[in-house]
Amino acid sequence: MSPTAPTLNRFGVALLAEWRKLTSTALWWVLGVGMAAYLAFMGAVLAFTFAAAPPSPDTPAITGVDAALAVLGTLNAIGYVFPLLVGTLLVTTEVRHRTLTQSLLVEPRRGVLLGAKLVVAAAVGLLYGVLGVVGLLATSAPVLELVGDGIFLTDPAVLRVLGLGILVTGLWAVLGAAFGAVVPNQVAAIVAVLAFTQFVEPIARLGLSAVDSLSGVAAFLPGAAADAVVGASLFGEISGGGGDLLPGWAGALVLLAYAAVLTVVGRWTTFARDVA
Amino acid sequence: MDAAVLAVEALGKSFGPVRAVDDLTFEVHPGRVTGFLGPNGSGKTTTLRMLLGLVRPTDGRALVGGRPYGDHPVPGALVGAALEATGFHPGRTGLGHLTAYAPQVGVDRARCREVLELVGLGPAGDRKVGGYSLGMRQRLGLATALLADPPALLLDEPANGLDPEGIVWLRGFLRHLAAEGRTVLVSSHVLAEVQHTVDDVVVIAKGRLVHASSLAELAALAGVSTYVETPDPAGLAALCAQRGWVAAPRDRGTQVDDVDAATVGAAAHAAGLELHQLTTRGADLEDVFLRLTGAAS
Ligand SMILES: Nc1ncnc2c1ncn2[C@@H]1O[C@H](COP(=O)(O)OP(=O)(O)OP(=O)(O)O)[C@@H](O)[C@H]1O
Ligand SMILES: [Mg+2]
Numbered sequence: 001m002s003p004t005a006p007t008l009n010r011f012g013v014a015l016l017a018e019w020r021k022l023t024s025t026a027l028w029w030v031l032g033v034g035m036a037a038y039l040a041f042m043g044a045v046l047a048f049t050f051a052a053a054p055p056s057p058d059t060p061a062i063t064g065v066d067a068a069l070a071v072l073g074t075l076n077a078i079g080y081v082f083p084l085l086v087g088t089l090l091v092t093t094e095v096r097h098r099t100l101t102q103s104l105l106v107e108p109r110r111g112v113l114l115g116a117k118l119v120v121a122a123a124v125g126l127l128y129g130v131l132g133v134v135g136l137l138a139t140s141a142p143v144l145e146l147v148g149d150g151i152f153l154t155d156p157a158v159l160r161v162l163g164l165g166i167l168v169t170g171l172w173a174v175l176g177a178a179f180g181a182v183v184p185n186q187v188a189a190i191v192a193v194l195a196f197t198q199f200v201e202p203i204a205r206l207g208l209s210a211v212d213s214l215s216g217v218a219a220f221l222p223g224a225a226a227d228a229v230v231g232a233s234l235f236g237e238i239s240g241g242g243g244d245l246l247p248g249w250a251g252a253l254v255l256l257a258y259a260a261v262l263t264v265v266g267r268w269t270t271f272a273r274d275v276a
Numbered sequence: 277m278d279a280a281v282l283a284v285e286a287l288g289k290s291f292g293p294v295r296a297v298d299d300l301t302f303e304v305h306p307g308r309v310t311g312f313l314g315p316n317g318s319g320k321t322t323t324l325r326m327l328l329g330l331v332r333p334t335d336g337r338a339l340v341g342g343r344p345y346g347d348h349p350v351p352g353a354l355v356g357a358a359l360e361a362t363g364f365h366p367g368r369t370g371l372g373h374l375t376a377y378a379p380q381v382g383v384d385r386a387r388c389r390e391v392l393e394l395v396g397l398g399p400a401g402d403r404k405v406g407g408y409s410l411g412m413r414q415r416l417g418l419a420t421a422l423l424a425d426p427p428a429l430l431l432d433e434p435a436n437g438l439d440p441e442g443i444v445w446l447r448g449f450l451r452h453l454a455a456e457g458r459t460v461l462v463s464s465h466v467l468a469e470v471q472h473t474v475d476d477v478v479v480i481a482k483g484r485l486v487h488a489s490s491l492a493e494l495a496a497l498a499g500v501s502t503y504v505e506t507p508d509p510a511g512l513a514a515l516c517a518q519r520g521w522v523a524a525p526r527d528r529g530t531q532v533d534d535v536d537a538a539t540v541g542a543a544a545h546a547a548g549l550e551l552h553q554l555t556t557r558g559a560d561l562e563d564v565f566l567r568l569t570g571a572a573s
Contacts, residue, residue, distance in 0.1 A: 008350055013379040020379070024372035025365055098363025101330060102420060105357055106380035108329045108346030274331040276291075276322065 014107055014116035018090070021099075022120060027089060035082035035128055036135035042078050043140035046071045051148030065152045071140045072133075072158060075165035076230045079132045080172045080223070081197050086128065087121040087176025088193055091266075092186035101275055110271040117177050118263065125173025129166030161230060164248070168229045171255045175222065178259045181266020197223070219246045225254035280306045280354070280428040280459040281341060282327060288335030289322055289483075296322040298483040300336070304461050304476075306427070309454045311474035311491075312463040315569050319483040320463040321360050324432055328357055340428065352381040356421030357430040358414075366406030370397055370416050373405060374423060381424035391419040396442070410437035418446075428459040435469055447473045467565040481569040498564045502540045505529035505553035515547050529553060 022028050050067040062070050091114075094100040107113050141151040152158045176193070183189040201223045208218035218224055228251025246254065282304040289297040297319040304310045314320050325331040327338040329345040337344070345351050364373055374388035392401040395415040400408070405416065414437045421429055431450075435443050450473055454460045464470045467477075477494050479487040487494065505528060506512045512530055516523040521540075522533045532540055537556040544551050 008380070008382055010380075013382075016379040017376055020372075020376040021365075021368075024369070024376055025367040027367070093365065097365045099365055101359060101362045102377060104330055105328060106352035106377050108351055274325075276325060276331050 010107065010109070010112055011116065014112050015119055017103075017106070018116045018120040019123075021094075021103075022090060022124060025093075027093075028086060028124060031082050031086050032128055032131050035079050036131040036138075038082075039075065039079050039132045039135035040139045042074065043071060043136040043138070044143055046074060047140040047143035047148065051144055064149045065155050065157060067148055068140075068144060068150070068152045068155070068158055069161055071144070072136055073161050073165070073230055075129065075132045075136060075162070076168045076172075076226050077223075079128075079169065080226060081193065082132075083125040083128045083169045083173035084176040084179075084193050084197065085190065086124055087173035087178075088180040088183075088189050089186070090117050090121050090124075090177050091180030091270075092184055092189045095184040095270075096186040104275055111267060114181060114263065114267055114271050117181075118174055118259075121173040121177035122170045125170035125176075126166055128173065129169030132169060133162050133166060164230045168226045168252075168255070171229075171252065171259070172226065175255060175259045175262070178262035178266060181270050182262050184270045215244065219244055220254055222255060222258055225251040225258075227251070229255070282428065282430075282459060282461060283339045283342070284323065284327065284336070285339070286336035287323065287326060287333055287338055289319075289326060289331060290334045296483050297326070297333075300480065300483065300485050302478045302485060302488050304459055304478070306459040307454055307457050308475040309450050309460045309462060309470075309473050310476040310478060311467070311470040312461055312478050312480075313467055313470070313565065314463075314465065314480040316465055318465075318480050318569070320465075320480065321432055322483075323480075324357070324359060324430055324461075324463065327430065328355065328359075330359075350380075350382060350424075352377070352426075353424035354426055355428045355430055356424065356426035358417035358421040358432060358434060359430075360432040360436075362417060364405040364408075364413060364416060367404060369402055369404055370408070370412075370419075371401040373416065374401075374419060377420060378423060383424055387423065391422045394422065395419045396445070411439060411442060414438055415442070427457075429453060429461065431460075431462045433463055433465070435464070443469075467561050471561055479565065479568050486568045494564060495561060498560055499534050500536055501557045501560075502532045502535055502537045503527070503529055503553065503555045503557050504532060504540060504544075504551060506544075506549060506551050508549060511547070511549050512544075515543060515549060519543060531557070 050062050050070060094103055103113055104110065137151070141153070144151045179193065180189055183192055201221050205218045205221055205224060208214045219228065224245060228245040229248050231248055245251065284300055284302050287297055287300040300319070300323060312320055312323070322331060323338070326333050327340065327345060340348065340355055345355065348354050368376070370392060371388055374391065375385055378384065378388055389401070392398055395418050397412060397415050397419060400412060405413065408416065414434065418431070418434060421431065435446060438446060450460050450462065454475070462470055462474065471491070474491055476490050477487065478485070503526065504512060509530065513523065516532060521535055523530050537554050541551070541554050
């Protein structure tokens with residue numbers, strides 16, 4: 001009767017369990033489809049804007065591969081709230097629905113549980129990146145082909161922007177999971193994510209870049225760091241290239257550093273507490 | 277089977293000013309169903325959570341098979357637990373819930389189906405838990421505990437929300453598990469609920485141990501009493517006074533403590549007292565339980 005004490009690869013089975021937890025509710029595909037649809041819509045709007053923009057004397061028209069890059073480079077800037085949310089929910093949903101007890105019964109090592117969540121967040125984030133790319137291409141490619149100069153899908157610069165966009169989407173999801181570990185209250189976490197991404201950071205970036213001595217600081221905000229990784233930014237386009245960005249690799253490191261700090265804080269707060 | 281001995285040693289837990297568990301020591305052995313009893317708020321759930329590594333003790337320790345729960349290689353396969361206020365994601369199906377936790381206790385999807393059948397949730401397993409009744413959730417919790425066919429089971433108020441049929445089934449099932457040599461610990465705040473199931477009892481009140489023994493020893497504490505109905509209460513009172521028996525009015529008659537029916541009957545006969553009813557009352561365990569837990573407050 002006593003089970004032939006299976007010696008399990010604890011991290012491996014924890015990953016599988018996390019993946020099953022994620023995919024056994026509707027949230028992940030609803031958010032994923034939402035991201036693809038939203039990017040498809042924005043892709044169409046942007047492609048038309050660039051392709052059909054009347055030439056004006058002060059802003060030179062964006063044409064050729066530049067138009068394709070400008071559209072495809074928005075994956076991160078427009079879509080990042082989706083991976084951020086799915087990552088956050090990966091942690092907070094366990095607290096909200098009190099499934100954390102069962103999760104810790106099968107894996108009492110809390111670091112293993114949190115670590116598995118971060119890895120699965122990265123995986124689902126990368127998947128969202130691919131979904132976002134599919135959404136963007138689904139509308140912008142036909143529009144640019146028909147009305148503009150084409151989508152240039154085989155151009156190395158275009159491929160690079162898409163690849164980095166997917167990568168940074170994965171990083172956003174990891175950041176989200178780490179944030180969820182620090183703010184386990186689901187409602188508070190969602191409000192905080194939306195407020196930060198939609199209001200706080202955009203205003204902070206504008207505000208900081210307006211003050212000369214602080215303009216360097218703006219580059220270290222998470223959104224700016226993510227833009228740096230991709231090397232293109234809607235924010236940059238709108239404000240006329242405003243705000244200096246870090247080098248791409250440094251942007252990635254800044255995002256990882258945020259995730260690391262949040263993970264450590266979450267591990268020693270939420271994940272260290274009594275589960276009663 | 278020794279891996280399945282549960283031991284609590286001088287265990288204590290404070291939540292701020294609240295002393296939830298205090299200097300608690302007891303053991304739970306395989307092959308028996310042990311009732312873990314105490315009034316609301318007496319610290320049962322907290323103790324179980326400490327045994328399972330969910331709550332860190334302030335003092336003492338709680339061990340499973342001589343080690344802290346979390347030190348076992350596959351703890352979820354050693355102890356199956358269904359705790360109060362454990363949640364389910366409402367958007368997940370019963371089967372989805374089980375398959376999510378299956379990898380970490382080393383079982384496959386087929387076993388998940390099997391335990392669903394076992395607890396009577398078979399077809400409901402494909403429905404979302406959000407639509408489950410209280411009793412169905414209770415059964416899903418039990419199914420989760422049974423997933424790895426563990427040698428030890430820890431069930432916190434498992435009868436809550438079960439229908440009478442479910443309760444009878446649960447009793448039989450727990451007895452069956454114990455007969456197979458498993459350790460079964462069941463908490464309850466009503467002794468009567470587990471009276472027909474348990475071999476041993478551990479009674480706590482205000483976080484402290486007030487009694488631990490076999491059920492038979494607990495029953496002995498209750499002693500016997502005899503219930504008598506007579507048309508001549510004054511005569512009966514006089515008889516009891518003469519014999520030095522403790523008598524008290526009860527229901528429509530009188531209860532005579534610590535004397536069996538034969539003795540009371542013979543004495544009444546000798547005194548020419550007319551009796552309409554004469555019954556030995558079995559041990560009233562609930563009384564003992566109330567006395568034990570009441571004395572602590
Ligand atoms: N997380 C917590 N924070 C503060 N106090 C707590 C916490 N958990 C339990 N307590 C307190 O500890 C005491 C014991 O609670 P516990 O839940 O262990 O009782 P119980 O015996 O399971 O009760 P019941 O029969 O109602 O389930 C209670 O006074 C309770 O208020
Ligand atoms: Mg309780």
